[in-house]
Amino acid sequence: MHAKTPTTPKTGIAVSQERGASSTAVRTSLKLLGAGPVVILVALIILLGFLSPYFFTGRNLGNILSQTAVIALVAMGQHIVILTRGIDLSVGSNLALASVVGALVFKSTDSTVLVVVAMIASGGLVGAINGLVYVYGRLPHPFIITLATLSIAKGTALELSDGRAIQGMPDFVRAIGGGSIHGVPGSLFVVAGVALLFAVMAKTMVWGRWLYAVGGKPEAALQMGIPVKRVLISAYVISGLCAGLGALLLAGRTDAGSPLFGNLLELDTIAAVIIGGASFLGGRGHIGHALVGAIMIGVIRNALNLLNVDIFFQLIVIGVVIVIAVEADVLRNHLEGRMRVLQAAGQT
């Protein structure tokens, strides 16, 4: 009945004799695997400090952080969707549309509050469409609907803006996206605030537990009476809201809204989540993974720039890192299977 659980006594005992006390070895490997991304990130940063004297300057670090802020913010939303076994391909176009909507609202109203509300609401609306159509349209996978809204949001943004960037953002938005307090970029405070909020919600709220349950085993979540549909919709709405907030940061930094914003952001954010160590299979990972992954992408890009590596080569490097991260996830599943066999044969 449990194909995943190889617990026939025969194999179990054979393995336990063969490998003796390897239970602790498996456990240690799993722990190392869990710490992997952070260790690699720290090693990378130290290495770069040696390779380039410019790396540790305040200006360069500030650059990395402000460039990473948008990816990090949207990756946190993407992470919540991936936790539920989903994927949100629309985040980049969603961000572009939100920035255009914000710029248009600013042009016609001059109101800071309305601009901020419009951008975040625009993001949330696209997210809500994703979630509602996925759940109530009974789609087999969110890939399809978010691919559709990727196209629709992009088209709408191009249509509304005539395909051109629209200059002008309120001072407040410019300050958040581009300003800094004592050298710390304002966008960093937004990212940190959202990260803290998500971490607390995931850990302490029932909703957070339900996210993990739905991602871990959707059928069981239904059996246990968890409102799976509402949980799924909430994940896409949050991803959309994050895209809206990302638009706020990017528009603030560039003092414009543009239909070309967020190009390939879906790939960057999915890569960040996976590289950071969350599982693409759902149900595993925390907000820190999205942050570590986003910073890793920022650092790799920055490093290749500093070391004068061709910009096209960056895409290849990021791709290779994704493959390594996914293989690490596969290895983790394999080790857990080994652990189950050892448990069946072992001391208990």
Added chain:
Amino acid sequence: MTKSFAVSRSTDTVLDVRNATKRFGPVLALDNVSIQAHRGQVLALLGDNGAGKSTLIKCISGVHQIDSGMIQLDGKPTLMRSPGSAREAGIETVYQDLALFDNLTPAQNFYAGREISFPSWLPPGLRFMRRSEMESVTNDVLERLKVTLPGAGATVALMSGGQRQAVAVARASVFARKLVILDEPTAALGLRESRKVLDLIAQLRDEGNAVILITHNMEHVTELASLAVVLRQGRKVGELIPTKANQHDLISMIVGG
């Protein structure tokens, strides 16, 4: 027939299913089946594949609804509209796929979908969890049932088939106020792990739960059950007190020999 039931219904009858009938289109999955489960006793539900065992327990646990007949809990007619309403009524079911979340710890699994949380005026999803309370209850239960698991806080993904089964049975024991239904709990387990789960079932029974056990293993039936009911093609074809001596009678009832 109804009269004789009224007489025989003793005070410790927890579940009383009378003349349950269930159709799926042209297929008569349950035909006038009546069973009773008593406090502190294990009822074995036997039958070949497709005999109606699963349909019967799904009707009791609210997954399906019977077309005619009656289900009484503690003497009161009860409608099992959904798995949720059956759980609220005090019936816990351990299905073959266990409904465990690999990525969660035992405590998180115990309370998935019914977390202890506050404040009560908020919608359930927006409440905050009382994590330490859930963890201490879980640990107490696992300790009482003598379930040994890999380190505290380990997720179910790291556990063997037997340990997972133990977690699922222990979870049922926490929330079952009236009846625990176990669907082939040892089917995927080796000898040693089966032993552990059987001990666990015996303990549930001794703690006063009514237990319905579906199994194909006659040894387990004679060891644990005070009564065995045999279904075949949706009908109840036999009912006897299982002993080592009448195992063959049971088997021939099951296969219809």
